[in-house]
Amino acid sequence: MTQFLQQMINGLSLGSIYALVALGYTMVYGIIKLINFAHGDIYMLGAYIGFIVTTKLGLGFVPALLISMVGCAIIGMTIERIAYKPLRHATRITALITAIGVSYFLEAGTQRVMGAGVQTFPNVFVNETIMLGNVRISTQQIVIFVVTITLMVALQFLVNKTKIGRAMRAVSVDGDAARLMGVNVNAVISFTFAIGSALAGAAGVLVGVYYNSINPLMGMLPGIKAFIAAVFGGIGIIPGAMLGGFFIGIVETMVAGYGSSLWKDAVVYIILILILIIKPAGLLGKNTKEKV
Amino acid sequence: MLQVKDLSVHYGMIQALRQVSLEVNEGEIVALIGANGAGKTTLLHAISGLVKKSEGEIIFLENSLNKATARSIVSSGITQVPEGRRIFPDMSVAENLLMGAYLRKDKKGIEEDMQKVYERFPRLNERKKQLAGTLSGGEQQMLAMGRALMAKPKLLLLDEPSMGLSPLLVKEIFSIITEINKQGTTVLLVEQNARMALQIADRAYVMETGKIVLSGTGEELAASDEIKKAYLGG
Ligand SMILES: Nc1ncnc2c1ncn2[C@@H]1O[C@H](COP(=O)(O)OP(=O)(O)OP(=O)(O)O)[C@@H](O)[C@H]1O
Ligand SMILES: [Mg+2]
Numbered sequence: 061m062t063q064f065l066q067q068m069i070n071g072l073s074l075g076s077i078y079a080l081v082a083l084g085y086t087m088v089y090g091i092i093k094l095i096n097f098a099h100g101d102i103y104m105l106g107a108y109i110g111f112i113v114t115t116k117l118g119l120g121f122v123p124a125l126l127i128s129m130v131g132c133a134i135i136g137m138t139i140e141r142i143a144y145k146p147l148r149h150a151t152r153i154t155a156l157i158t159a160i161g162v163s164y165f166l167e168a169g170t171q172r173v174m175g176a177g178v179q180t181f182p183n184v185f186v187n188e189t190i191m192l193g194n195v196r197i198s199t200q201q202i203v204i205f206v207v208t209i210t211l212m213v214a215l216q217f218l219v220n221k222t223k224i225g226r227a228m229r230a231v232s233v234d235g236d237a238a239r240l241m242g243v244n245v246n247a248v249i250s251f252t253f254a255i256g257s258a259l260a261g262a263a264g265v266l267v268g269v270y271y272n273s274i275n276p277l278m279g280m281l282p283g284i285k286a287f288i289a290a291v292f293g294g295i296g297i298i299p300g301a302m303l304g305g306f307f308i309g310i311v312e313t314m315v316a317g318y319g320s321s322l323w324k325d326a327v328v329y330i331i332l333i334l335i336l337i338i339k340p341a342g343l344l345g346k347n348t349k350e351k352v
Numbered sequence: 353m354l355q356v357k358d359l360s361v362h363y364g365m366i367q368a369l370r371q372v373s374l375e376v377n378e379g380e381i382v383a384l385i386g387a388n389g390a391g392k393t394t395l396l397h398a399i400s401g402l403v404k405k406s407e408g409e410i411i412f413l414e415n416s417l418n419k420a421t422a423r424s425i426v427s428s429g430i431t432q433v434p435e436g437r438r439i440f441p442d443m444s445v446a447e448n449l450l451m452g453a454y455l456r457k458d459k460k461g462i463e464e465d466m467q468k469v470y471e472r473f474p475r476l477n478e479r480k481k482q483l484a485g486t487l488s489g490g491e492q493q494m495l496a497m498g499r500a501l502m503a504k505p506k507l508l509l510l511d512e513p514s515m516g517l518s519p520l521l522v523k524e525i526f527s528i529i530t531e532i533n534k535q536g537t538t539v540l541l542v543e544q545n546a547r548m549a550l551q552i553a554d555r556a557y558v559m560e561t562g563k564i565v566l567s568g569t570g571e572e573l574a575a576s577d578e579i580k581k582a583y584l585g586g
Contacts, residue, residue, distance in 0.1 A: 223454070230440050230451055236402055237438035242426035242455040242503070 075309020100283015136257025
C-alpha cells in the first residue's frame with residue numbers, strides 16, 4: 061500500500077507535466093485541426109527560458125515560471141503566424157509536415173545556441189521531503205501539483221466563462237459562423253496558440269525543477285506521450301487532456317515501479333492502440349452525430 | 353441602404369454569381385428567390401464578407417464594403433442568419449445569444465436585448481441553459497434569429513429561415529420576420545418557399561444560375577405567370 065501511494069504521488073507529478081503539454085496539443089487541434097508536432101519543443105524551450113532566467117538572471121522560481129510562460133506564448137504565436145497561418149487552407153498533411161519541420165528547426169536551433177549537451181537546472185528552492193506515514197512527498201512535487209491545478213482551473217475559467225473563451229469554442233466548432241458574429245478568427249487562433257504554448261512553457265520549467273537536467277531533445281518523448289494523453293482523453297477536449305495526462309503519468313510510473321522501466325514506454329503505446337480500437341474518439345470523446 | 357453592383361463571385365473555376373445587381377431600401381423586406389444552386393447563399397456570403405468578390409461593388413449606408421472584413425461588416429450593421437442556422441451546438445442558448453452580441457460593449461444593453469429576445473421567443477426563455485444542439489429544428493431557427501438580433505442589426509440577412517420546418521412553424525417564423533421589420537430592421541430574405549416570401553416582401557428578385565432574371569414588387573411577382581410556373585407550383 062505504501063509503495064502504491066508512493067507511485068501514485070510520483071505518477072501525479074509526472075502526469076501533471078504531461079497534462080500541461082497535452083492541453084496545448086488538444087487546444088490547437090480543437091481550433092485548427094492541426095497536430096502541432098512542434099509542441100513538445102515549445103516545452104523544451106520553456107525549460108531553457110527557465111534555465112536562462114534562473115542561472116543568467118539569477119531570478120527565482122516564480123519569475124522563471126512567468127517569464128517562461130510569456131516567452132513561450134510569444135514563440136507559439138510567432139510560429140503560428142510564420143509557419144501555419146499561410147497553410148490555413150492547405151491540406152492537413154502539408155501542415156503536419158510543416159509542424160515536423162518546425163520541430164526539427166527548434167531542436168537544431170537550440171542545439172546551436174545553447175549547445176547540444178545536457179545542462180543542469182539549478183535548485184530554485186529548498187527541496188525538503190515531507191513524510192506522510194511512510195510516503196515521501198517532496199516540495200517539488202507539491203509545487204508541481206499546485207501550479208498545475210492552478211493553471212488548469214484558470215484555463216477552465218478562461219474557456220468556459222469569458223468572452224474570449226466563448227470565441228475559442230465558437231471558432232473550434234464553426235469558423236464561418238463565428239465570423240458572422242464578428243469574431244476575428246485569426247486573432248482567436250493566435251490566442252489559442254499563445255495559451256497552449258504558455259502551458260507548455262510552465263511544464264518545461266516544472267520538469268527542469270523536477271529532474272534538474274534539460275537538453276535540446278528533451279521535448280521529443282514527453283511530446284509524444286502528451287500527444288497520446290490528448291488522444292486518450294479525446295483530442296480537442298480540454299478536460300480529456302487533463303485526465304489523459306494524469307492517467308498516462310500514473311500508468312508509466314506504476315509500470316516502472318512494479319514492473320520494469322524498460323516497459324513503461326511500450327505500455328503507453330499499447331494504451332494508445334487500445335483506445336484507438338475501443339473508443340477512437342477518446343475517453344471523453346463524443347460519437348459525432350449532428351442534427352441536419 | 354444596400355446596393356450591390358455588378359457583383360461576380362468565383363469558386364475556383366466555377367462562376368457562382370454573374371454581375372448581380374440589387375438594392376435594398378431602408379425599412380423594406382426584400383425577398384430573393386431561386387432554385388437550388390442559383391447563387392443565393394453565395395450572394396449573402398459576399399455581402400457578409402465570407403467569400404471574395406472577383407468583380408463589382410457592395411455599398412452599405414454610402415460606404416463601400418469592398419475592403420471591409422466580416423467583422424467590420426457586422427459592426428457596420430449587417431447581420432446574417434445563415435443557411436442551416438449554424439448555431440453553436442455545444443453552447444447553451446444563453447451563450448449563443450451572447451455570441452450574437454460579440455462586438456457590443458454595452459453590458460446593460462446586451463442584458464436588456466437578451467430579455468427582449470426571450471420575450472419574442474418564449475420557447476428560448478424556457479431553455480436558457482439547454483445546449484443549443486439539443487433544441488428542435490424550429491427552436492434552433494428561433495435561436496439563430498435571436499442570436500442575430502443580439503447584434504442590433506440595421507440590415508438582417510436571412511438565408512432560408514423556413515428550411516425543414518413544419519407549415520405551422522413556417523407561418524410563425526414569417527410573422528416574426530414581419531414583426532422584426534415593423535420594429536425598424538430592414539430585411540433581405542432568401543427563400544425557397546416563394547409563396548410565403550412573396551406574401552411578406554415589399555419587393556423581390558428572382559435568381560437563376562448566378563443571375564438576377566426578374567424583379568418587381570412582391571405582388572407583381574406573385575401574379576406573374578413565369579413565377580407561378582417555376583416557383584409556385586402552377
Ligand atoms: N464553397 C464552394 N466551393 C465551390 N462551389 C461552391 C461553393 N459554395 C457554393 N458553390 C457553388 O456555387 C453555386 C451557388 O451555390 P449557392 O450555395 O450560392 O446556391 P443557393 O442558391 O444558395 O442554393 P440552395 O437554395 O440550394 O441553398 C452552386 O453551383 C454551388 O455548387
Ligand atoms: Mg443556399
